Amino acid sequence: MRTDKTATADEVVAELADGMTIGIGGWGSRRKPMALVRAILRSPVRDLTVVSYGGPDVGLLVAAGKVRRVVFGFVTLDTIPYDPWFGRARQEGSIEVTEYDEGMFAAALSAAAQRLPFLPTRAGLGSDVLRVNPRLRTVRSPYADGEELVAVPAQRLDVAFVHLNRADPHGNAQYLGPDPYFDDLFCLAATRRFVSVEKVVDTATLTEEGPVQSLLLNRSTVDAVVESPHGAHFTTAVPDYGRDERFQRHYAECAKDPGRWPEFADRFLAGDEKAYQHEVTRFTEESR
Amino acid sequence: MRNANEVGNVAEIVSLAEGVGRLVHDGDMVALEGFTHLIPHAAGQEIIRQRRRDLTLVRMTPDIVYDQLIGAGCARKLIFSWGGNPGVGSLHRFRDAVQNGHPVPLEIEEHSHAGMANRYVAGASGLPFAVLRGYSGTDLPRHTDTIKQITCPFTGEQLAAVPALNPDVSIIHAQRADRAGNVQIWGLVGVQKEAVLAARRSLVTVEEVVDELEPVPGQLVLPSWAVTCVAEVPHGAHPSYAQGYYERDNAYYEKWDSIGRKRDSFEDWLREKVFTMEGAK
Numbered sequence A: 001m002r003t004d005k006t007a008t009a010d011e012v013v014a015e016l017a018d019g020m021t022i023g024i025g026g027w028g029s030r031r032k033p034m035a036l037v038r039a040i041l042r043s044p045v046r047d048l049t050v051v052s053y054g055g056p057d058v059g060l061l062v063a064a065g066k067v068r069r070v071v072f073g074f075v076t077l078d079t080i081p082y083d084p085w086f087g088r089a090r091q092e093g094s095i096e097v098t099e100y101d102e103g104m105f106a107a108a109l110s111a112a113a114q115r116l117p118f119l120p121t122r123a124g125l126g127s128d129v130l131r132v133n134p135r136l137r138t139v140r141s142p143y144a145d146g147e148e149l150v151a152v153p154a155q156r157l158d159v160a161f162v163h164l165n166r167a168d169p170h171g172n173a174q175y176l177g178p179d180p181y182f183d184d185l186f187c188l189a190a191t192r193r194f195v196s197v198e199k200v201v202d203t204a205t206l207t208e209e210g211p212v213q214s215l216l217l218n219r220s221t222v223d224a225v226v227e228s229p230h231g232a233h234f235t236t237a238v239p240d241y242g243r244d245e246r247f248q249r250h251y252a253e254c255a256k257d258p259g260r261w262p263e264f265a266d267r268f269l270a271g272d273e274k275a276y277q278h279e280v281t282r283f284t285e286e287s288r
Numbered sequence B: 001m002r003n004a005n006e007v008g009n010v011a012e013i014v015s016l017a018e019g020v021g022r023l024v025h026d027g028d029m030v031a032l033e034g035f036t037h038l039i040p041h042a043a044g045q046e047i048i049r050q051r052r053r054d055l056t057l058v059r060m061t062p063d064i065v066y067d068q069l070i071g072a073g074c075a076r077k078l079i080f081s082w083g084g085n086p087g088v089g090s091l092h093r094f095r096d097a098v099q100n101g102h103p104v105p106l107e108i109e110e111h112s113h114a115g116m117a118n119r120y121v122a123g124a125s126g127l128p129f130a131v132l133r134g135y136s137g138t139d140l141p142r143h144t145d146t147i148k149q150i151t152c153p154f155t156g157e158q159l160a161a162v163p164a165l166n167p168d169v170s171i172i173h174a175q176r177a178d179r180a181g182n183v184q185i186w187g188l189v190g191v192q193k194e195a196v197l198a199a200r201r202s203l204v205t206v207e208e209v210v211d212e213l214e215p216v217p218g219q220l221v222l223p224s225w226a227v228t229c230v231a232e233v234p235h236g237a238h239p240s241y242a243q244g245y246y247e248r249d250n251a252y253y254e255k256w257d258s259i260g261r262k263r264d265s266f267e268d269w270l271r272e273k274v275f276t277m278e279g280a281k
Helices: A011-013 A034-042 A054-063 A084-092 A102-115 A183-187 A203-209 A244-255 A260-270 A271-284 B016-023 B041-049 B064-070 B092-100 B114-124 B192-198 B250-261 B263-277
Strands: A021-024 A046-052 A069-077 A096-099 A116-123 A137-140 A147-151 A157-167 A190-200 A214-218 A223-229 B012-014 B030-031 B055-060 B075-081 B105-112 B131-133 B150-151 B158-163 B169-178 B184-185 B201-210 B220-222 B227-233
Touching: A011 A034, A011 A223, A021 A183, A021 B105, A034 A054, A034 A157, A034 A190, A046 A054, A046 A084, A046 A102, A054 A069, A054 A084, A054 A244, A054 A260, A069 A084, A069 A102, A069 A203, A069 A271, A084 A244, A084 B105, A084 B263, A102 A116, A102 A147, A102 A183, A116 A137, A116 B131, A137 B105, A157 A203, A157 A214, A190 B105, A214 A223, A214 A271, A214 B012, A244 A260, A260 A271, B012 B016, B016 B227, B030 B041, B041 B064, B041 B201, B055 B064, B055 B114, B055 B184, B064 B075, B064 B092, B092 B263, B114 B131, B114 B158, B114 B192, B150 B184, B169 B192, B192 B220, B201 B220
Parallel strands: A021 A046, A021 A157, A046 A069, A069 A096, A157 A190, A190 A223, B012 B227, B030 B055, B030 B169, B055 B075, B075 B105, B169 B201, B201 B227
Antiparallel strands: A116 A147, A137 A147, B131 B158, B150 B158, B169 B184, B184 B220
């Protein structure tokens, strides 16, 4: 058994194959595994089905032509309502979509985590979610109430990518911010589970910064740990850092304008993670 | 479905006698939960003392707490998973009720632990039923007609369905509550949260009511608005244990075998340990 699970972003992304279904943790433009997403952008992989409470992770993957389908509860940049790349791809019909209510999305991951083929839920009843998802079915209660509920099919993931604040080399991982989001559920639903963190620390020091219950992932649900300082940039990784709002605005402005996008991609996405972080530092200094 | 509290209402702090008197009525479906840890024994004995009848008792692992209620004739039906005196043997009052109808006949509905936990989750979620991989290859579906099959509408696979549990009242024991009625519980937390959220009314007995709930690793907090009544009952889980307060009284569990084995010895116990305490707070 491998107990030191540390790896590089390029090593874990090399495990992807065309057509895979990948889950991306975080929530909107918060605690997204952006360094791992950037590694996917650099890789040759394509035709991905991306399962995400989406933010700029979805936008960047769509921009790079990596995506065949997006399964989502929403895609937003939080302080900017819509991700321009995702919006344009939907309007043009260049990607397939499975649009769920947020609760249904969680039910789909829960079903996969429990190795059930589906779970019943009340979410979605009486809404257009059923109309826009013709693949959804309903299921009738086998009891006297005879009630009809939405049946959400299990959303199994080939790979889950999540970003947390700390982990030990064995894959016990910790969030130090206010919200775990659904990162644990993404890992439970996936065959391979890759976590990037701000800092890899000794097991014994994990509880120095946060209480026991901040240990969101245990080593049995993690296959590799990637140390990636500022790896969530430009999304939040509080308390290590907040969202880089100026950079996000720049991303959104360039994403909105196909004429400006090559300039953004050339400057920030053409090199490796080190080159990205270097350009971000320069971008920040330019505003001073 | 639920009417535990109107919006904005908070838990009331009452005596154990008042809590049971107000919340537990003859004929109710009552769940006393606590999985090996924090079993609400004092509340169970208060139900006996107040001579409730025709209860449908619900519990994962009915152990001594339900042997006492069943032996005292409080129950008409038991919905459960695994019944016994843990580490000791049979529950003789439970056995006498099922086999001989003494002191009153007891109907039983037997499930698996996973089935019962899923039933509480469904009840707490406002769903009519839960789906699980379970019961297959066992005789339980032959004896328990509430276990149904459900077909996955995507794969055609046959899975088990169990109906939601929504007790009239759920009773649990916790370590602490604050004066506003927020409840704090830690250690093995079993299905206590689900049992309270699934119930129409709830009573939480606690080791102590404090000014402020100091955070504890692994804690679970039930907000005041999710609880109907809180009663301070130190040692209320005895002979089970309360992490941070006292250990399990293993000798009591062993001794219960001889107390519960015979009708006479049980009646003596009831008189000496339950009814002579009548009116006690």
